[in-house]
Amino acid sequence: MTVSVIPVGPQHPVFLEPFQLKLVVEDEVVSEALPRFGYVHRGLEALVVSKDFRQMTRVAERICGICSAIHGMTYCRAIEKLLGITPPPRAQMLRLVWSELHRMHSHLLWLGLFAEAMGFESLFMQIFRIRETVMDILEQTTGNRVIISVNVIGGVRRDLDAEGADGIRRALKKVAGDLERIRPVLVDDYSVRKRTEEKGILAKERAYELGAVGPVLRASGISQDIRRTGYGAYGELDFEPVVESGGDCQARCKVRYRELFQSMDLIRSGLDRLSDGEIQTKSKEKPEGEILVRSEQPRGEVVYYIRADGSKHLQRLRIRTPTFANMAALMDLLPGLDLADVPLVTLSLDPCIACTER
């Protein structure tokens, strides 16, 4: 009996959400890692039998608080396709703005937690202070901070006036300035580099083999971003996916850090191109048929599969979340790590258990 067994979770200060990692370590080097899930499982895909397809929008938003807006948007897009309607351009663009704001709030949360996992309390506090600006925008424009519930089938629920748009622009300028100020600490500092460089390296080929998605995949040097498929209003805007080649924690950190600026660019140009018009296309139809829809969440590609038979209730709703795709990569990364790096590497994949377990 020369090994130690450490349960990380279900309740563990490092992780916000309950899931368990059984780590077998020797001298604090992980030799075996096994996950245990089910603590957040609600069975909400089965809720389609009791909630009608419009109500399910609200359920989809509550799959996960951090990806809420994009979950809602993806669900709405799927239903819209089944119904055969297209939201008006203004609604499409507003969806893009709020999605990207949500991505920012998610990435900033992640950066903060990442700093905290390194034990960098002051950096954590600074990042969260920056994040509050984004939260304020969300609250001012939608009325809520986390679950903004702007998406409805056929468009969006709220409009944005010129004053609101200016408010967003001003706030983003502030966020950009603040983010620039933490760059030397987050990216260049010796001690931070010591903790993040060459920790949990996911090689390019391995990332591809394991089916990693999102920033994890992009940090391993593969340029893949579902937004590039041009769904919604993304087709109107020109952008390149953020790619880093390191494949380690620092690369993943850099990808998310740079994506913050990318999101800000997208929001700005989105606001500039905001056309006038309706914000919702109404439809009284019931969905029918089968559909598969993909979106880029802050954590990567989310896939919605819906089958409907023309009744009020959907027949089937199936969601593949990005964290589920990245879990295989995590289990591949953990063995051989220092115990001290386990939280950091796990967080670097930005696991969202609420998404994964639904």
Added chain:
Amino acid sequence: MGMMKHLMVRSRRRSLWMMHFCLGGCNGCSIEIMAALTPMYDLERFGILNTGNPKHTDVLLVGGSVNHRNRRTLKNLIDQIPAPRLIVAVGTCALTGGIFNEAYNIIGGANRVVDVDVYVPGCPPKPEAVIDGILSGLDKFEQ
């Protein structure tokens, strides 16, 4: 003696170490609890410290709805929190099971497992509401 007791009540009111445990929910409440610790809201100015260890905890913030697996976990955690303790249910899910109440795997709100002292409604409640919820439970320590 009276003075010591007075001081104890005062200390208990001013020093609350909290832990939050997220049950089955969308995680939004955890995010807002997290946000409550940070510069904009700064829970620590009320002496509220995030510990993440039930053995050091005075206030347990529960978010999310109870399912068959995390129920046992919640019980285990409560068992390790020394009295006097304050249990705050944060968010609609922890109050009633919320939107997921009809799901097959959901038992209901946190009160199905523990005696909840304070309920903070909202989906998710704002950090101010979380702070208000904790502080309004302080009278429990008067006894």
Added chain:
Amino acid sequence: MNLAKLWVPAAAVIAAPVFGGLIAGIDRKISARLQGRYGPPILQPFYDLYKLFGKDPLAVNRWQPFFAAMYLFGAAASVAWLALGGDLLVLFFLTTFTVGFLVLGASCVPSPFSRAGAGRELLQALVYEPVLILVFAAIFQQTGRWDAAGVWRQGGVLLAQTPLLYLCLFLVLVIKLRKSPFDFSASPHAHQELVRGVLTEYSGPFLAMVELGHWYETALLLMICALFWSSVPGSAILVAATVAGLIFVDNLFPRLTWRWMMARIWLPLPGLALLNLIWLMV
């Protein structure tokens, strides 16, 4: 030993935790300000401590609270010893006693976190203990005295001849007071992989005892720092500067790993101290 002077250690035993608690309070306040927060009141650590004493006792087994009591006793005794002007090398062994019982208390429970914390605490001790011995040896080299009272009476600014040693001592302080980058055995912040490390399994009054012991340790180490400028205003300046340095270092670094500490700090630290010692002799 003059019995009439026993009031000095007695006073020190009472004053040290007040001092240690205040340092902790100031630390929390300044740290909060550095992080853009308002922060808790300065007296917050005392509220915390008093509250802990009033909580229900919970323990894993009988040894654990016993060792906590011994830890507190050891820490208080070391402060009393130094206040009495006792032998510095014996003081070193008293600090071993203190940390030894902390480790015992953490390792007598079947908890992976507490146990791993104990292991890391021991690795920390491996790093700072040699430095303490060499610091005391250097003080002897410089003043010809082993007893703290004699060193203090001798007066003078030891710091002038022992800058490297003081740097080592400062790092010892960072390690001992569990500040970043060395806060891996019992981090005061949450979000650590080992939860609270050695403190994980303590709760209520037993945690309060360990906390109190830690304040004694803080006071003790700062008292040792004070010996390097043995005049009242001088030592006050030195201690204040040292505490300020500690708080800044704590806020400037993330937590590094013990592997990094063993690789980069363990031997260089006594090496630096030895260098200073040889310089003193030449």
Added chain:
Amino acid sequence: MVSTMPYLVLTSILLPPFAALISAGLSGRRPRASVSIFTGAVLIALAPFLAFAGSFSFSTEGRPIPWNLLIHWADFLLLAVVLIVAVRLKSILGSVFIAIQLLVLLGLEIFWGEALASDPVLASSAVARVTALVVNIVGGLILIYSPGYIHRHFADPDTGKERFFFFFLLLFPGAMNGLVFSNHLLWLLFFWEVTTVCSFALIAVDRTEEAVASALKALWMTMLGGVALVSGIVLVHHYGGFLRLDQITAAPASGPVLLGVGLLCFAGLTKAAQVPFQGWLIDAMVAPAPVSALLHSSTMVKAGVYLILILSPAFAGTFLASGLALIGAMSFLAMGVVAVSQRHGKRILAYSTVLNLGMIIVCAALGTAAATAAAILLIVFHAVSKALLFLTVGTAAQATGSSELDGLRGLFRTMPLTSVLMALGLLTLLLPPFGLMIGKWLALQSAAGRPLVIALLAVGTAFHLMLYARWAGDLLWGRAAEKAGQAEKLPPGARLSMMALAALAVGLVPLVPTFLVHPSFFGFPGGGVDASVFAGAYPGILIFGALLCAAAGFAAVVLRRLPPAVFRTPYCCGAEAKVDGQAGFKGPMNVFEPARFSDYHLAGSFGNQKIVFWLNAAAVIVMVVVAAGISATG
């Protein structure tokens, strides 16, 4: 009193071999056990008289028995017998070293013959008397402990192994008494060889392949020491005309005589298993627990440091002293480093023995009054604590089948008494106010003037916490099972001797300045120790000890009253579960995982065999440099 001293000393030397012969002639367990216990009791009773009855000397002149002749021939006979054994066991190095010794001895006999008589042959120096005190009390307690252990160890009483075991076990204390009271170098040599042979036999007692291999390793290494001893005697005699210890230590040596003294010290280093000769003592822990206890604590290895300590006036302040200090400090540090990576309880204790002996040798080399006092304290308290530890580990290993640290974890649940005594033993090695700490304190104080030595000692000292504290904590893992007390059935002799050793380890502390190292009892080489060594600090330590007792007692009383409801499972992130009273957690697939935690052994960095190689190489280099230095200055 003085007139009876020679008889007491002779009794202490001759009673053990006599008892050994008797026990060899007896059949059946009970009589042999009685002989062992009786001999142990007599030795313990004798010990205070040997130590405190003042000085004595014993001359051969005018005695009816030709003692000198007897000793010489006995030496030849002994070496010849061992040579035959070594050759039969195909130990090349062992045979060669024994043959060299025989030749040199023969040469001595031929060239000097009659001139080899020099009186007094037996005498009691201060160091000798303290060592005798330790040998007899600790050795006696081990003799009392042994029967209970060994009856369980050998399933069959009539294989002859047990007879063989008791013969050499009983012989050992006699040889040690002879060694410490020898003044004549050839007498010393004889007893030295007897201890070597005894240890060889006792290590091999199990007759397993591993045991025999370890015994042969011990044989060649200590026989190499024997060669050095004989050569040293030749040098000292030829160039200095000395044949007695009191002649050598009368004045600082120089030139070839110093080289001779150096060779004697070299013999001490091999016996005390200092680098690069640590190997034999580490491997010797394959022997049964009482043997390890005897070898490590009171007898064999103490012979080595005894010799160096007693010679210290002869080399004080020379190049040799610096070399010895360096070797001792290197052993002290390196053994700590290596021990950290070990998982086997007895092995850790073995390394810890070597490092403590290293510190004693540093003290002997420093040679100041405080250092000598430190050496004495370390000898006494190390013997007591280490004997306690080997006996408790042996007891536990016999009951649980494991002396691995991982196997001893949570011993408190099943063997409360043994585990608490073991933990106490570990703490006495480490913490104030126990004796070893006082020794270490004085040693560090004395070494303050030598930067390299104190740096090595400082880094080494830090390892002790890691070695002992986590082990002690491990033992007390969990809560005592109900009726654990009844389940822990110890033989009365074992219980008695373990308790006595624990009492000594704790109870001797207040006696240190007034008793153990006080000049009025033992005038010390190097000017004598006076109270100034302890100035101020010692009463403080005693007050600390008294307060500690009070605080511990108070805490124990208060905590005894904690109701069972207070006890909760350890934190396992909310997945806590308990199966069969064992704490753990529910892991993946709903499988129960018992709490498991192994210590940090850092085997990758500290346990590296390369470290040992470089260390041995460095030690050899130091030795060569010292030898060359002495030759050059001579």
